[in-house]
Amino acid sequence: MTGQETLVNIAIPLEPQRAQRLQSRWLVIAVLLAPSVVLLSVFLIYPLLSSFQLSTLDWNGLGSNARFVALDNWVHLAHDDVFWKALGNNLLLGIFSILIQLPIALALAVLLDKAGRGSRTLKILYFLPLLMSSVAIGVLFKNVYDPNFGPLNVALHAFGLDGLAKDWLGDTHYALASTIAVICWQNIPFYMILFLAGLSSFPAEIGEAACLDGASEWTIFWRMKLPHLQGTVRTGALLAIIGSLRYFDLIYVMTGGGPESSSEVMATYMYRTVFSSFQLGYGSAIGSAMFIIVAVVAAAAMRVTNRFATEV
Template structure:
């Protein structure tokens, strides 16, 4: 009899927990379904039509858009540019963010002013940063050209945004300037999660600050490093606003990314069907690369 009562109480508790979980999760699941799942599914559906995005009539063409995408040299060129941005973003932003975080962690509270100053670029709008650097890098009157002119003593123009491959790598540098502070804060949080007793034990054992960082702190940041790389990877594969406002994919497509190519097809050429195919292709490629990265890049999470 007592066993039956315990089972009934356990079932009632499980039912109550399930009801509470459903009540709290349902609003979030509804929002995810409306704003994430539905647009993705609808994008794949539209990719099967020839449609200008305005008229009510859509012509079903099956997999014709996908066949065009597979043989579209501009799409694959844009994808290649995205890969360059991805690799450079990880190489620049993650190590720089870790170095800044290490510097600030070593300095303690007296370096708090640097946290504020270095984090300011991330607080700025990408559009505002794009326009700021467009003016700073202008061939006539821009900051770089003016400095070179001052150094050489004669009129000199430096065209960083109007020539290949300078334009793409210049924009990558601007991206690193904006987003490195995010990873700095991310690694600061990682350092904050390391138990201070570990550092104290290392010092008692005779370890220097450098040895502690190299052999203890940085290995403990492995999971943080993996997550940061994943976020940088996904973000760099879907950049749009900064590239669009600085070069619009130019000159001659040398800074064209998948997102800018999709935008031009959908909203400038009014080829919504094929633009949706490009967007769906982006979704597939980004998901595949992210899954491959997480499968290959393994770190030890338990110490």
């Protein structure tokens, strides 16, 4: 028997074994992924498809009097001024989240990272707002903003600044800004911890070498640490944008979307449409539109932020 024939005879029985190993591997993968696929199907894919299906109905959510209206709810949504106002408020919330939350969180992270071990107590104190319930924070600041007995107006009157005292949550000009200020206060600690984690991965020996070469702390931050954090900054900006488009609880507790829809966001509008006006079909259209908008904005934000990525 030649050497070539021997190799052929050995290879032939190996092929079924290789195929069997591949089948076993795919079986293990399928078994491990099955629970996740089932959970995603039950709690994400099915509700999403159901929402799109309900958006084609005129139904109050009670009884069996649902009427198929095709795309009428979507046509109504396209001409709904309140919905576009709510979407605009969501976008404003996203813009101010990036312009306020991220810079303040980055500044706090840099200061705490510089302080070292002595900053442990400060880290705990700064992190406390994130540990509080959004409902509790909403109730707390609703009392703070109270036009008659709230600490804010009382302090303004005490310092002789009567002209600055406002009905913060009852005035259409200040309601949205007042809620955005509270949202920023609550979420800044999250981004602070995110940036602290990024700063902790910066090699200390690089900073020490730069100091020996005469570089200032300011130069080290702008030329080394900030480029090192670019991935963290992109992640924080993306989370801020997506979170602002889905925000609900704190705004609902503080203003309920009022007055006159001045602080309305898409989630509060959807909630009021379904549970106050009992328009389940139209509310489902709002919810489906929210999903599409969040998906499109998130994809666009990822594409834009990735274009600014540079190699460090």
